[in-house]
């Protein structure tokens with residue numbers, strides 16, 4: 001600035017502190033700035049025309065978000081990533097950007113409820129049709145794809161809460177043969193899984209394993225560069241942008257991602273093996289147990305088996321409710337993949353949008369319980385479960 005200015009001006013234009021190019025911070029700073037500037041208009045124009053790198057407005061891009069996007073794309077084994085304000089935003093904006101009026105979507109009863117609602121209620125309103133199937137019935141998927149030209153097959157694996165494993169190789173092959181794109185919500189498996197498959201678009205809730213600490217929300221769309229370039233232009237106007245502060249927390253969460261994930265899988269296996277010995281537990285589902293109906297498929301397509309466990313506690317919903325309330329280390333809460341262990345009783349798992357057939361596909365009964373296992377000591381978790389089983393009166 002030339003010349004002296006008054007205090008009101010000085011506080012609005014504080015001195016600029018530049019870090020020398022050979023003197024870098026070990027942890028990248030948070031670029032908590034909405035706006036970026038060039039000294040001349042020509043360079044600003046070149047940026048807006050895509051002729052140079054840089055930043056202009058954080059709704060479109062920001063260096064803190066960029067760092068997270070580069071890390072996530074590499075983890076998921078694809079060229080590019082676009083982060084969003086939440087997992088729901090990633091799923092929904094990807095579908096909105098990829099579909100147009102008259103398109104057909106194949107989706108599944110065993111999917112995250114808000115995703116189903118988006119397809120069944122919101123996309124429907126804009127003239128996007130869908131067929132809702134069970135992830136266990138790939139013959140029905142083939143029939144649907146043969147009968148109706150399809151834009152998108154949207155699916156998850158493992159599914160939530162009962163941990164069915166989607167046969168990703170078969171689904172992607174069917175979709176490819178019939179000219180449909182595949183969109184895999186990979187949240188439950190994590191960003192290090194499933195890269196080897198011919199999936200067109202991965203979406204994630206970063207709120208779960210990536211944040212890991214239950215203190216930041218975010219989402220990601222991960223795909224080849226051309227797909228992300230197309231999406232980014234629309235994303236910038238749809239506006240569900242991740243905040244740089246949250247991006248920083250998510251980037252920090254990633255540093256311990258593998259440590260946490262390994263510990264959670266180890267604990268979940270210990271808890272599942274223990275539950276398998278308890279006579280009160282029915283229909284125990286953990287993909288890492290040999291008794292899981294799709295254990296071999298899970299072993300073939302995942303690097304590990306995750307931290308989620310589901311089972312039934314016979315005796316009616318009240319027994320399961322008492323069990324959940326008697327637990328001291330497992331907190332009654334939504335979400336998953338955090339450091340703390342969590343439980344959802346059947347009262348909080350019931351799908352509200354299903355007919356009888358879809359309810360059967362979902363495999364959620366009036367006594368289904370879902371656990372998300374954290375990083376505590378596994379012996380303490382098992383003792384907590386035994387104490388709560390006794391207190392619940394489970395026969």
Ligand SMILES: *Cc1c(COP(=O)(O)O)cnc(C)c1O
Nearest residue numbers: 086087088112185187205207218
């Ligand atoms: C939690 C979750 C979402 C939504 O993510 P948010 O970050 O809560 O918006 C989407 N899909 C799956 C499978 C999830 O578990």
